[in-house]
Amino acid sequence: MHCWFFTSQVFKSLPGKALVGNSRNFHCIKPLLQSTRHRPLVETITTLRQNLIKSLGRDSVSDTEAIRKQHSRDEGVERHNHLADLVVWPKSTEECSIIASLCSEKKVPMIPFGTGTGLESGVCAAYGGVSVDMSKMDQIVNFNPEDFDVTVQPGVTRKGLNHFLKDHGLWFPVDPGADASLCGMTATSASGTNAVRYGTMRENVLNVEVVLADGRVLHTAGENRRSKKSSAGFNLTNLFVGSEGSLGFITKATLKIYGIPEMMLSAVCAFTTIKAAVDTCVQILQSNIPIARIELMDDVAMDMCNNHNKLDYKVAPTLFLEFHGSEDSVKSQAKFAGEIADYNGGSEFRWAYESEERNRLWKARHDIYWTTLQSNPGCRAIITDVCVPITRLPDLITQTKADIQESGIIGPCLGHVGDGNFHTFLVFNPNKPEEFKKAETLAARMTKRALDLNGTCTGEHGIGIGKMNYLEKEMGPVGIEMMKSIKKTLDPHWLMNPGKIFLSEY
Ligand SMILES: Cc1cc2c(cc1C)N(C[C@H](O)[C@H](O)[C@H](O)COP(=O)(O)OP(=O)(O)OC[C@H]1O[C@@H](n3cnc4c(N)ncnc43)[C@H](O)[C@@H]1O)c1[nH]c(=O)[nH]c(=O)c1N2
Ligand SMILES: CCCCC(=O)C(=O)O
Numbered sequence: 488m489h490c491w492f493f494t495s496q497v498f499k500s501l502p503g504k505a506l507v508g509n510s511r512n513f514h515c516i517k518p519l520l521q522s523t524r525h526r527p528l529v530e531t532i533t534t535l536r537q538n539l540i541k542s543l544g545r546d547s548v549s550d551t552e553a554i555r556k557q558h559s560r561d562e563g564v565e566r567h568n569h570l571a572d573l574v575v576w577p578k579s580t581e582e583c584s585i586i587a588s589l590c591s592e593k594k595v596p597m598i599p600f601g602t603g604t605g606l607e608s609g610v611c612a613a614y615g616g617v618s619v620d621m622s623k624m625d626q627i628v629n630f631n632p633e634d635f636d637v638t639v640q641p642g643v644t645r646k647g648l649n650h651f652l653k654d655h656g657l658w659f660p661v662d663p664g665a666d667a668s669l670c671g672m673t674a675t676s677a678s679g680t681n682a683v684r685y686g687t688m689r690e691n692v693l694n695v696e697v698v699l700a701d702g703r704v705l706h707t708a709g710e711n712r713r714s715k716k717s718s719a720g721f722n723l724t725n726l727f728v729g730s731e732g733s734l735g736f737i738t739k740a741t742l743k744i745y746g747i748p749e750m751m752l753s754a755v756c757a758f759t760t761i762k763a764a765v766d767t768c769v770q771i772l773q774s775n776i777p778i779a780r781i782e783l784m785d786d787v788a789m790d791m792c793n794n795h796n797k798l799d800y801k802v803a804p805t806l807f808l809e810f811h812g813s814e815d816s817v818k819s820q821a822k823f824a825g826e827i828a829d830y831n832g833g834s835e836f837r838w839a840y841e842s843e844e845r846n847r848l849w850k851a852r853h854d855i856y857w858t859t860l861q862s863n864p865g866c867r868a869i870i871t872d873v874c875v876p877i878t879r880l881p882d883l884i885t886q887t888k889a890d891i892q893e894s895g896i897i898g899p900c901l902g903h904v905g906d907g908n909f910h911t912f913l914v915f916n917p918n919k920p921e922e923f924k925k926a927e928t929l930a931a932r933m934t935k936r937a938l939d940l941n942g943t944c945t946g947e948h949g950i951g952i953g954k955m956n957y958l959e960k961e962m963g964p965v966g967i968e969m970m971k972s973i974k975k976t977l978d979p980h981w982l983m984n985p986g987k988i989f990l991s992e993y
């Protein structure tokens with residue numbers, strides 16, 4: 488994989504005539520999409536801006552540099568140095584359609600923006616264009632507690648939805664660490680710590696409303712449909728789950744919701760080896776214990792976690808577990824899981840009974856990325872996200888940890904092991920190109936290994952720019968051809984989030 492350290496020479500060599508972008512100081516950028524595409528001309532953007540102001544109002548359109556910068560990057564490693572030319576804030580599906588029609592008419596790229604918590608540069612403006620910030624469409628538009636479904640606009644975040652649902656004794660369990668928008672989560676096919684029991688976005692989205700590149704509005708399961716199952720034709724809903732803004736704007740998502748369990752009980756258990764911890768996880772799943780969360784943190788992650796959260800857990804490979812259900816069910820699940828852990832040499836479970844204690848524990852888990860960066864001031868990290876069939880996980884993690892140790896790079900390992908999904912944060916100093924190179928080499932080896940073990944390059948973060956070349960390997964030529972032909976049907980001028988997912992255009 489190539490990585491170019493940013494120089495003005497590289498920037499000048501990018502395709503384009505009268506460019507509207509600027510040059511931020513990036514430590515690394517990726518090769519652009521193989522394309523003859525140019526950024527929009529200044530005069531095109533000027534006319535488009537006037538038309539957008541006429542349709543949406545002056546307050547809903549911005550071309551200030553600070554706002555364009557804020558909308559052109561996410562929380563992952565900076566892989567791009569281009570800014571959107573304009574940022575707009577639609578207030579309704581109709582306004583979204585107008586934006587799409589105006590941009591299509593001028594052949595200007597459109598980039599949906601949720602909350603910008605993505606990790607693979609999905610919101611970067613690879614070819615400039617219009618960043619469409621969906622945050623002002625923030626209503627819960629349909630709530631059916633007795634049917635266990637809710638329909639939200641794109642500005643509703645997962646924490647916002649859960650705050651609303653709590654008073655009704657309900658919750659939405661998909662929980663990426665960040666407070667992401669639910670439509671952004673749909674767009675990236677997100678998951679998190681609860682997926683082992685409740686599934687990912689793929690299993691929890693019943694219908695989506697989409698504004699297509701030309702402004703048409705599609706309801707992927709038919710307008711207002713919210714049945715739990717359907718055999719009616721192709722599954723268009725799941726086509727849009729994971730589409731990463733490349734097929735249209737998700738303007739509504741209808742989601743499954745759940746009753747808050749009568750009891751939730753968390754526990755922490757340390758092991759002498761990674762293999763013993765992962766074996767425990769595999770055996771718990773094979774025993775059909777309906778565990779709600781089962782997360783792994785290695786010794787490196789536990790050490791950082793203790794230091795930053797004033798915790799005193801053992802510095803060893805550790806499982807964080809959680810059981811949901813009635814009191815009887817939780818107790819019997821916990822007993823059975825405890826016996827399996829014991830069989831694998833695990834320490835006694837350390838229980839967290841009270842919700843305050845549980846929240847502290849899971850917050851420490853969710854914050855581990857920030858903890859890693861704070862433990863290494865001035866550094867950034869390449870975030871890996873491979874996922875394999877669970878029986879392959881012990882080998883994958885053990886070999887990866889050996890690789891990391893040999894490289895001398897700092898790289899905590901953690902994961903949603905119940906799904907076979909794990910992450911490393913490969914820390915590098917942006918001023919030391921050799922460290923970045925080492926981290927990239929490690930990430931590439933790990934991903935290749937996961938693919939060789941029948942897995943995927945991304946369990947939950949998506950392809951964006953960061954994993955474009957891996958998608959080609961994972962899908963093979965026919966798979967990529969099919970994906971592109973679907974994109975061509977929905978977005979014939981390649982205007983929706985160009986420069987993402989695919990290494991080359993049609
Ligand atoms: C600390 C921390 C921890 C985690 C994570 C991030 C961070 C910072 N994430 C990643 C992230 O939260 C996840 O990818 C979200 O789904 C992104 O949602 P945003 O609303 O922020 O989308 P964001 O604005 O970042 O956009 C992401 C992509 O979706 C597209 N998009 C956004 N809104 C859209 C819309 N309405 N219509 C069409 N396309 C749209 C964008 O164009 C882009 O390609 C994660 N993820 C995960 O799965 N599991 C995890 O455990 C974590 N953990
Ligand atoms: C922000 C880095 C990875 C986040 C993540 O996916 C997790 O902690 O599980």
Ligand SMILES: [Mn+2]
Pocket residue numbers: 679903910947
């Ligand atoms: Mn994760």
